[in-house]
Amino acid sequence: MKILWISPQGEGVLLAERLRDSGHTVIIYGEAVGFPLVKQANLYQFAKASDLLVVDGNFPLVRTRRSWRPHQDALFLDELRRAYHIKALGTTPTIDLLIGDPRYLRKWCERLTIPYTKDAIVGEPWSSGGWFRANDIIPNGPYLEPWKPLFKSVGFRGWFEMSGVMSQDGPIVTGASGGWPSETIPDGQEADFLNRMAQ
Numbered sequence: 001m002k003i004l005w006i007s008p009q010g011e012g013v014l015l016a017e018r019l020r021d022s023g024h025t026v027i028i029y030g031e032a033v034g035f036p037l038v039k040q041a042n043l044y045q046f047a048k049a050s051d052l053l054v055v056d057g058n059f060p061l062v063r064t065r066r067s068w069r070p071h072q073d074a075l076f077l078d079e080l081r082r083a084y085h086i087k088a089l090g091t092t093p094t095i096d097l098l099i100g101d102p103r104y105l106r107k108w109c110e111r112l113t114i115p116y117t118k119d120a121i122v123g124e125p126w127s128s129g130g131w132f133r134a135n136d137i138i139p140n141g142p143y144l145e146p147w148k149p150l151f152k153s154v155g156f157r158g159w160f161e162m163s164g165v166m167s168q169d170g171p172i173v174t175g176a177s178g179g180w181p182s183e184t185i186p187d188g189q190e191a192d193f194l195n196r197m198a199q
Contacts, residue, residue, distance in 0.1 A: 001019075001024045001025070001051045001052065001191055001194075001195075002024070002025040002027070002049065002050045002051050002052075003016075003019060003024060003025065003026050003027070003050060003051065003052050003053075003054055003194075004027050004029065004038070004043075004046045004047050004050040004052070004053045004054070005026050005027065005028045005029070005030075005054050005056065006028075006029050006030055006053065006054065006055040006056070006073070006077065006090070007028055007029070007030035007055075007056050007057065008030050008055070008056075008057050008058065008059045008060070008071075008073070009030070009057050009058075009060075010030065010057075011056050011057035011179040011180060012054070012056025012057060012179070012180040012182065013056075014182045015056065015180060015182040015185065015190060016028065016054075016056070018182070018187065018190050019190050019191060019194075022188065022190065022191065024191060027046055027050070029043060029046075040073070043076065043077075043080075044080065044084075047080050047084075047086050047088075048084070048086065050086075051087070052087050052088075052089065052194060052195075052198055053077070053080065053086055053087065053088040053089070054088070054089045054090055054194065055077060055088065055089065055090025055091050055158070056090060056179070056180045057090075057091065057178065057179045057180065058074075058091045058095060058096045058099045058100065058177075058178050058179075059071035059073055059074040059091070059096050060100065061096060061097065061100040061101060067101065067103070068097065068100060068101045068104075070093035070096050070097060071096065074091070074092070074093045074096050075093055077092075078092055078093050078154075078155075081155050082155065087198045088155075088157075089157050089158050089194065089197050089198060090157075090158045090178075090180070091156070091158060091178045092154045092155060092156050093154075094150070094151075094154045094156065095151075095154075095156055095158070095160065095178050096178075098160075098176050098178075099175075099176050099177055099178050102118045102175070105173075105175070105176055106118065108150070109173055112146035112147065112150075113146070114143045114146060114162075114173055115169070115170065115171065115172045115173060116164075116172065116173045116174070117164075117172055117173075117174060118174065121165055121167060121172065121174075122165070123165030123166045123167050123172070124165060124166045125163070125164075125165060125166075126163065126164050126165055126166045126171045126172075127161055127162065127163040127164075128141035128142045128143055128144060128161065128162050128171070129141065129144075129159060129160060129161025129162070129177075129181075130144050130159070130160070130161075131158070131159055131184070131197065132144075132147070132148070132151050132156055132157060132158060132159075132160055133157050133196065133197050133199075134152070134157070134199070135148065135152070142171055143162055143171065143173065144160075144162075147160065157197050157198065158178060158180070158197070159178060159179065159180055159181060159184075160176065160177075160178055161176065161177050161178070162175070162176050163175050163176070163177065
């Protein structure tokens, strides 16, 4: 399998190395080292020639006068997904905003009736995350189900995790992340896992 691996911050390099070591061609664009690096101008050609495009973490947001906007690379990759129907796994501009902009996360949590606060509160740390794949969440956990319609509408297939604290009224979300926890993917089954995610 030929994979174009987009690594904004080098988070999924271990998984990319495991794929390369099992005989797959892995071409990287981003912060990772030790692989052939693709120039931004060549991303479209590599994406078109690849069997799969993987984005292993979120892109940093760009500050505007009043808020934040997605990074140009995230918008470009989203265009590849939507307009050119290139199979892609990982974060989208919407996921990047949920992870990087607390106001955007708060807005969506309110819309989905998920308890959220940006204030520091005392309580035991809590998290709930899963792999979103079409209509499945693996494993499903608290507060993940309400995100399915949004994630399906933006073409997101990847890991999304909320974190926060356990209050006396139950879990309260204080943040989100979207990195790829490689420990959740069994050794030797990386390619099968990615192919199932892409279906």
